[in-house]
Amino acid sequence: MLGDAWLWVAVEWSPPTWFRPHDGFDTPTTVALLVAALVKAAFLWLILRAPAPGPLDRRARALRRLLYLAVAYTLVLWYPIALLPDAVDAAIRLALWTAIDVLYLLVIRWRSRVLRAAAGAVFAVELAGMANELLDELDLPELGPGGVVGPVLMLAGVAATVLTVVGQRRDGRWSRGTQIAGWSSVGVYALAIPLNVLLFGRIPSGGLAISVVMDAAGLVSTVWIAATARELPVGGHRADPPPVRRRVMRIAVATAAVLPVIALIHPEQTPHLTYTGWSMGCYDRPDFGDLKPAERDAAFLCRARGTDGGVPPMFPDSLSDQQILAYGRMLCRAKDRAEQEALLKRAGSARSGWSVDPWDLVYVCPEVVGVTHPELLWSAEEREAANTAYITEANARCRDPWPRTKGVAQATANYFLFADGDPGYLVHDPRDEAGEETAERAIDELYEDNALIGAAGSAVLVGHIEDVADLCLTVKAFRTAPPPRTAGWDQVTEVPVVSRSGLLTVPEMDGGDVGAGAPMPNLAIAGKGRYRIRVYVRVGDAGEEHLVAVFPGESRRRLKLKR
Template sequence: MFGDDLLWTAVQWAPPYGERAGLDTSTTLMLLVAALVKAAFLWLILRAPLPGPLDRRARALRRLLYLAVAYALVLWYPIGLLPDAVDTASQLALWTAIDVLYLLVIRWRSRLLRAAAAALFAVELAGVADQLLDDLDLPQVHLGEVVGLGLMLGSAAATVLTVVGQWRDGRWSRGTLIAGWASMGVYALVIPLNLLAGPFPGGVLVLPIMLDAMGLVTTVWMAATARELPTENSVPDLPPGRLRVIRVAVATVAVLPIIAMIHPEQAAHLTYTGWSMDCYDRPSFGDLKPAKRDATFLCVARGIDGGGPPMFPDSMSDQAILAYGRELCRAKDRDEQEAILTRAGSARPSWGVDPWDLVYVCPEIIGATHPELLRSTEETQAANDAYIAEENAKCRDPWPRTKGVVQATANYFLFVDGDPGYLVHDPGDEAAEEEADELYGGGDDLVTVDGSSALVGHIADVSDLCLTVKAFRTAPPRRTAGWQEVEEVPIVSRTGRLTVPEMDGGEVGAGAPMPNLAIKGKGRYRLRVYVRTDAAGEEQHLVVVFPGTSKKRLTLKP
């Protein structure tokens, strides 16, 4: 819904991600509350700096703190479009300078306190530097979980000592100190709030909205620290015109370094190659933030999976690849795609491009015909589970009044093309895999058996069938009426198990858990299979297993 997207963007200061049917009542209410909280915090952040003299170091600290505030409010989005290493390097440089100036500008009134703060600042920056090595694909210092937790606690302790130093200095107001302590409280609440996310109505979105609003307390503290830096407040207010000039200058200092890092559009970007570490994973569209979608398509376009050539020449810039990608989205058929790829100099124009690759650059076009490609991993799994449950629900027990010791009914999903059937086998038997391979060699019988493995075929050209399995202590009545084919063969269980393969996250197998049909443990059993098709061409199987020493093959029908 347009109104929901507009509300989300206005409150969260970022476009919505993924596909949603609409915001529920609890999420909408939380967005309205967050809007009021953010408006109040924004008013505190944008207050004019206090007048008063500043030495060179204090002036530099004020400017850097305001740059950090600008990053927290708006600059994070454009910087997020750049490689991760650029973001991490800029953060490392910014906070190294701020931490050094904290040590020089704050009147700590204790050498021990200043030394402790310096040590914790160093620990905090070491964690950022290690992240930068990771972003640059350089060798990292492999930190254990204990050391990683120590770095997190060290960063929190550095904030605590900074607030203590401000209190001992005496220049900062009680409100600024409260904001500093509150910023620590926000981080302390993250873990319990995450644990309590389940009971929240609409908790999937309510909790991130709440934490995002509360997280602005840290930005309020940084802005208040910069605002109250002067050594005295006796200097009269600056004229409004001069204040405007100062604000424009500060904004320019904040924005120009970022603009300088962005290449002009005509300069070629070569961010990703087929060997880039960031390209090893293929996330679902719904799992990606908008800023990451173009990068994912670049990975696909430059990828060399399967040993084939990339979609576009290695020398082509990122901008050109994205432009060709959007042009491919508008192609009417494969022939038009081939013409576009040929014009682009592709080494494989006849391959075309599939919708699941193009969805990253034109979701509005691909989503109109393939809405399933817009789902997240969680949504895809939920849809698959719902489909399997629906297919299972169509299957009925053909012997409802004859209860087995164990039994189950489910849809069995076959390979779409050329699947000879399904196995009834002993999964713990070391020889079962070799026996099963021999069974796939073919045969005209409905049931082919070898030791502890039996291959059950199908009589119609189907991609799935309804399967019921039952195990009995003694041979049940034959009851062949209404069935097209019935065969009975010997089978052995060497480990005390006989069962049918399940899907278990794959595409082939039973859609529900299958029981162990070897109810007497290790030994010889008889396997009887009933098969029939209905008027709609749907195929139904009944598999019956019971103890028996006979080695005869019986064709009970026809």
């Protein structure tokens, strides 16, 4: 739109193709541009005021010219220089500010050697950062990584401004208005980070309106530089305005600074979204017991708006935080699944045909969910302790079926399987490079032959007879083949296996949900080579029980000692 293009050029002093949306500016951006126009017009009037009369020595005259050159660079010269290579721009800024900083040290009456030395050190750090930027543009080795030099340069710029304003105050040549402009430029530095972090993404039009506000506020540093150049003559500055006029000026400046922020605040009818499924605070999923009461609502909002696994969120973004929390508490009081589905449908949920899980609702109504699911109220420490106790209890019910026949290496533990179906457990060489391929072949053999055991290379997959979630497993390694001893067992099968790395073992839980509940030994007691695995299986009152005997053997035959 032509009107938007002219508005952008008039306020931002840059071509309309820079940052201008093709469909025109929205209301907040337009308001920000109009307010920025007034602020920048006032600043421009201050910048263009005539220099104060009075004599200047050679150094002060050079400093004034360089400061006005810096002002011209900020207002006008930046555009033609931007058409040149970036290295040229970096070199010009480095040369300009090197000269200005040196003359600052010579012209300002610091009245303190320590203050002058501190200013010199800060100026040096600031210039080193600019030099690092030039080296980066020239593809030369830098003074340090950009992630470190960037913040250091920013802090050095702030410190340089602070020390310069302090020096101006001690010098006595510069008026209170000039010093206020200097301190205001420091305030803009301090405001830039929180304004971008806190408001970006929460106001309409995103960063475009913020860039307009920050561009207008950033011009105050140019006002300070121009005022510094204007009041260089000794005794040349004008007297400070009377108190009434100063109060009026403060009110005007405060109004101009606050109005853009007020104009960018959401109207009340727009929902305030504290957390979405992509919010940084939602990536961690702490246990209920580890959260403070004030943090539980936020945890529920994360889950209500989350899209983990590609599922739609529980509630649409058109609902505010408080509306979602209210719906969550109503879901807690729902009598059955049908009532929950009705509530979700009324809320406009994309998954209204689903019920809500108690581990989500526990964050908004722990007093309700805790009655039927007390484990959901645990902290991570309590959950870990309960899990450890459960594993210990499960291991304790398993007994060694051959207590008098000791193996060179042996262990007895409960083996936990997937609750929704698991083909069995592996006895394998975990260091074999072809381990995944051999495991897949073992699974295929297990299903194709409808056998209890599938064997392929360095992997043996042992299935289970009953549809169980866990079983008692004993593994023993022998130097020679033990006696068959098939009495009392339902099935006994012997298959070959190879250890290419000198390791044969059974997977352990190791913090997961599947695996042996206790450490498993290395069953390849003779090192690399071929072994035989004899698997005993029986089902009794105590559940399903397996005994795995491993011993060296070259035979590649598959033997069914008992069916």
